[in-house]
Amino acid sequence: MTDVDKAIAALSLPAKVRLLTGAAMFSLHPDQTIGLSALVLSDGPTGVRGPEFTGGAIACLLPNATLIAQHWDTATAAEAGALLAEEATAQGVHVVLGPTVNLHRSPLGGRLFEAFSEDPLLTGALAVAYVKALQDKGIGATPKHFLANESETERTTVNSVVDERTLREVYLLPFEMAVQDAHPWAIMASYNRINGVTATEHRELIEDLLKGEWGYDGLVMSDWFATTSTAASANGGLDLVMPGPDGPWGGKLVAAVEAGEVEESTVDEHLRRLLQLADRAGAFGEQHVRTDLPAPDSPQRREQLRRMAARGMTVLVNRDSTLPLAGQRIVVVGRHALETIGQGGGSARVRPPHIVTIAEALDATVVDGVEVRTEPLPAAPDVLRDPETGAFGIRVTARDEAGAVLESRVTDIAEVTAGDGGWFDHAASIELSAEIVATQPLEAGLRGTGEWTFEAGDQRETVHLAEPPELGGAVLKPPSWTFGQLEPGTQFKAITTGQPGMRRLGLIARRPPRSDTDGIAEATAAAHDADVAVVVVGLTQEQETEGTDKTTLALPGGQDALVSAVASVAKRTVVVVNAATPVLMPWLDEVDAVLWAGLPGQEAGAAVAAALTGEIEPAGRLVTTFPRRDGDGPAWSTTPVNGELPYTEGTSVGYRGWTSEPLFWFGHGLGYTEWTYGAARVEADDAIRSVHVELANTGDRAGREVVQVYLRPEHEPVRLIGWAGVELDAGARTEVEVPCDARTQRRWDNGSWRPLTGQVLIARGLGDLRITVR
Numbered sequence: 001m002t003d004v005d006k007a008i009a010a011l012s013l014p015a016k017v018r019l020l021t022g023a024a025m026f027s028l029h030p031d032q033t034i035g036l037s038a039l040v041l042s043d044g045p046t047g048v049r050g051p052e053f054t055g056g057a058i059a060c061l062l063p064n065a066t067l068i069a070q071h072w073d074t075a076t077a078a079e080a081g082a083l084l085a086e087e088a089t090a091q092g093v094h095v096v097l098g099p100t101v102n103l104h105r106s107p108l109g110g111r112l113f114e115a116f117s118e119d120p121l122l123t124g125a126l127a128v129a130y131v132k133a134l135q136d137k138g139i140g141a142t143p144k145h146f147l148a149n150e151s152e153t154e155r156t157t158v159n160s161v162v163d164e165r166t167l168r169e170v171y172l173l174p175f176e177m178a179v180q181d182a183h184p185w186a187i188m189a190s191y192n193r194i195n196g197v198t199a200t201e202h203r204e205l206i207e208d209l210l211k212g213e214w215g216y217d218g219l220v221m222s223d224w225f226a227t228t229s230t231a232a233s234a235n236g237g238l239d240l241v242m243p244g245p246d247g248p249w250g251g252k253l254v255a256a257v258e259a260g261e262v263e264e265s266t267v268d269e270h271l272r273r274l275l276q277l278a279d280r281a282g283a284f285g286e287q288h289v290r291t292d293l294p295a296p297d298s299p300q301r302r303e304q305l306r307r308m309a310a311r312g313m314t315v316l317v318n319r320d321s322t323l324p325l326a327g328q329r330i331v332v333v334g335r336h337a338l339e340t341i342g343q344g345g346g347s348a349r350v351r352p353p354h355i356v357t358i359a360e361a362l363d364a365t366v367v368d369g370v371e372v373r374t375e376p377l378p379a380a381p382d383v384l385r386d387p388e389t390g391a392f393g394i395r396v397t398a399r400d401e402a403g404a405v406l407e408s409r410v411t412d413i414a415e416v417t418a419g420d421g422g423w424f425d426h427a428a429s430i431e432l433s434a435e436i437v438a439t440q441p442l443e444a445g446l447r448g449t450g451e452w453t454f455e456a457g458d459q460r461e462t463v464h465l466a467e468p469p470e471l472g473g474a475v476l477k478p479p480s481w482t483f484g485q486l487e488p489g490t491q492f493k494a495i496t497t498g499q500p501g502m503r504r505l506g507l508i509a510r511r512p513p514r515s516d517t518d519g520i521a522e523a524t525a526a527a528h529d530a531d532v533a534v535v536v537v538g539l540t541q542e543q544e545t546e547g548t549d550k551t552t553l554a555l556p557g558g559q560d561a562l563v564s565a566v567a568s569v570a571k572r573t574v575v576v577v578n579a580a581t582p583v584l585m586p587w588l589d590e591v592d593a594v595l596w597a598g599l600p601g602q603e604a605g606a607a608v609a610a611a612l613t614g615e616i617e618p619a620g621r622l623v624t625t626f627p628r629r630d631g632d633g634p635a636w637s638t639t640p641v642n643g644e645l646p647y648t649e650g651t652s653v654g655y656r657g658w659t660s661e662p663l664f665w666f667g668h669g670l671g672y673t674e675w676t677y678g679a680a681r682v683e684a685d686d687a688i689r690s691v692h693v694e695l696a697n698t699g700d701r702a703g704r705e706v707v708q709v710y711l712r713p714e715h716e717p718v719r720l721i722g723w724a725g726v727e728l729d730a731g732a733r734t735e736v737e738v739p740c741d742a743r744t745q746r747r748w749d750n751g752s753w754r755p756l757t758g759q760v761l762i763a764r765g766l767g768d769l770r771i772t773v774r
Contacts (some may be wrong), residue, residue, distance in 0.1 A: 017250060017251075019274060019275075020270055020274060022243040028040075028041075028244075034284075036278055041093070041096075042091070042093040043098070043350075044087075045064075045097075046063070046343060047061045047343075048088045049350045052420070054504060058297075059087055059296055061342055065115055065116050066112070066580045066598055067599060068126070069312075072708075077133075078130065080133075081129065088139045096139055096141060098142060100115045100144055101116065104150070106150065106151060109150055110546065110547065110550060118666060119719075120174050121719070122723075124176070138281065142188050143174075143175060145189070146189050146220070148171050152549045153639050156192070158193065158644070160647065161195060161647065162194065163647075165748045169651050183218070185281065186218055191223050200229075201233040203235065206238065217276070218273065221238075224242050224243050225243070230249060231256045234256065234267070239270040295353075306603040306610060309600035310608070311617065316595070330364035330531065330533075333366075333367050334535055334536035340357040340608075342599060345476065345477075356603050361606045361609040369520075370562050371519070372540055373542060377510070379507055381393065383438045385434065385437050386433075392412060393410050394411060394414050398431075414507045414508075416506070418502065431495045432493065433494075435491045443510050444482065444483050450499055452495065456493075465481060468547075476546050478506070482508060520561060524566060527569055530571070535563050536576045538597075539581070544581060554584050567590040567591050572592045575594045575595070578598075578604075581624065582625075584627075584628075588663070595612065617671055619669065627663060633658060654666060656719060667763065667767075673701045675703075675705050677693055686755060690740055691722065693707060695728070696732070697730055702728065706725050708720065709738045711744070712760075718761070723738060
């Protein structure tokens with residue numbers, strides 16, 4: 001009998017069930033009788049946030065998943081996983097909730113920035129490397145969200161209608177690869193329904209396929225608040241319900257066992273998987289937190305994250321070798337240069353030590369450009385201070401029903417989260433107060449659902465901000481209200497009544513919005529006499545966030561007009577796009593170069609500067625096909641009709657389903673040198689095992705090439721079957737071996753796999769085919 005078996009035998013039914021629901025938002029119950037410590041989980045696709053939603057530990061902010069994926073390099077994915085494991089170890093976290101291995105089905109998906117790509121093979125291979133690296137360092141990984149969770153609209157109720165062949169060949173493949181090749185210790189079930197059955201109680205997918213056919217021995221947990229049933233989810237294969245302590249299991253599951261609706265042996269099996277996870281992650285016995293690991297702002301981490309971001313950036317256009325820049329007089333234009341976006345919105349947000357802006361990193365004149373947001377963010381750390389101590393930040397005061405102070409603290413960020421087990425959760429009122437310390441008047445206000453009173457000087461306003469309808473909207477997308485401009489030195493406060501539930505609360509203090517006309521006029525005046533105008537545009541957390549899908553791929557605000565105006569007067573124009581997912585580019589023919597920068601993490605500006613100057617080659621290749629216009633592509637709408645979202649494109653997802661010329665193909669990326677392909681040969685038996693191709697760097701700079709191999713079967717969509725990256729000095733040549741995965745060379749047909757054959761395409765991207773082997 002193993003130790004896990006002994007532990008199960010020692011527990012009563014209520015004690016067993018208690019362990020199968022979270023103790024809090026991101027932790028599980030300990031049990032001293034079996035030597036079990038509290039298992040701590042953390043969101044973590046691009047940084048380990050820890051158990052607190054806001055105001056927690058400072059953590060490394062990595063480049064987002066698409067930017068990591070644009071390396072087309074499993075070693076980079078492994079480096080990201082290893083870094084996250086060290087961050088988790090330093091914070092006492094046992095399990096990281098990542099990677100996200102859903103696919104980029106529609107470019108409107110609001111959460112695509114967390115997911116690697118539109119291709120199942122590329123996604124699966126990167127996930128395998130990421131998971132292995134995490135778990136090799138003793139931290140559990142959690143591939144998510146199982147299954148068919150490619151959009152956010154109505155995500156808790158939508159029924160994803162997907163035929164079995166498409167599920168098997170496309171959406172299950174990354175999970176299958178992760179299970180077979182990396183053996184993740186946990187997998188997260190999604191919110192949605194799949195063909196009418198809720199993911200958290202989908203016995204066919206969890207019990208029969210995942211645990212049965214694939215032999216998965218890890219734990220299956222729910223997404224947060226996703227479980228809505230007791231017996232159905234327990235019998236369907238779900239092992240852990242999150243969060244806690246309340247939920248559909250607990251006493252209800254005990255009662256279901258006693259009523260014969262769930263066998264106690266089923267509970268034992270769930271507990272066995274949970275205790276095995278705890279054992280693997282080191283949650284039995286004395287806990288140790290390492291303090292000898294690099295700090296998030298250490299030179300080692302900064303250089304590492306700068307390199308990871310810059311190398312994944314993608315040169316989309318480079319007319320007349322405009323890039324890399326060298327010695328020119330540069331003007332930098334755009335709000336994204338001053339407020340560079342390092343991460344997306346939602347549960348993946350972390351608190352980094354800093355985000356280096358592009359304006360800080362480039363030695364250039366910088367002008368603001370146009371507005372890019374409709375909703376204001378919490379105040380920046382250096383514009384507010386505590387009225388009592390003068391420390392940067394805001395004061396948070398909790399009071400009881402009689403108005404007596406329960407506790408008062410200073411926080412160095414301008415927002416807090418209520419309802420997640422914090423010190424002011426049971427207060428009758430919560431007061432946020434601050435003093436403006438900027439050198440100019442700022443527009444002030446507040447963020448967060450509830451009933452508010454806002455006071456500034458002798459002025460007083462009452463405000464009601466309703467909770468957004470989406471699950472977790474009070475946390476993921478809190479509403480805001482602005483009062484007007486306040487002078488430097490003005491003290492103001494916002495007071496809200498206590499209420500159940502989790503919500504983010506904050507103070508706003510920002511520069512007053514300006515007109516697009518003024519912004520464009522300033523930008524064109526500055527660009528007129530420069531050698532190069534670098535216009536930085538992009539998306540914000542309003543578009544790239546959990547809980548909300550986009551409605552258009554157009555850049556928000558007047559950014560398109562800004563680019564065209566600058567390009568009309570500048571000698572040369574370079575556009576840097578600070579976004580993770582496709583945008584429309586109506587100005588593409590008017591500019592000289594475009595650098596796709598993604599969401600580059602905490603070293604964002606430094607990475608962009610290194611890429612623009614060629615200090616680091618931006619050798620990335622796209623992981624998503626870019627449409628020319630809204631509505632293009634094999635799958636577009638993310639809005640369910642009568643609760644259903646049919647995946648009508650079937651296996652023709654992403655580049656597989658394009659019948660017209662997109663703006664940029666999957667796999668596209670120019671880098672800073674030229675490549676010549678020579679003779680090629682294919683090694684095959686029952687499937688293509690590898691492709692060998694002669695490759696030469698015929699440019700004048702060292703560079704990295706990604707040789708991509710696709711299979712084009714007759715009457716079937718083309719699909720990626722392998723790739724290999726290679727670095728060569730200028731003038732060097734080599735033979736590249738590209739290993740190919742047999743799992744992409746098969747067709748699911750009436751309950752079994754059948755092999756596929758066809759043409760082999762060797763390419764620099766689907767828009768630049770170099771060799772066809774028949």
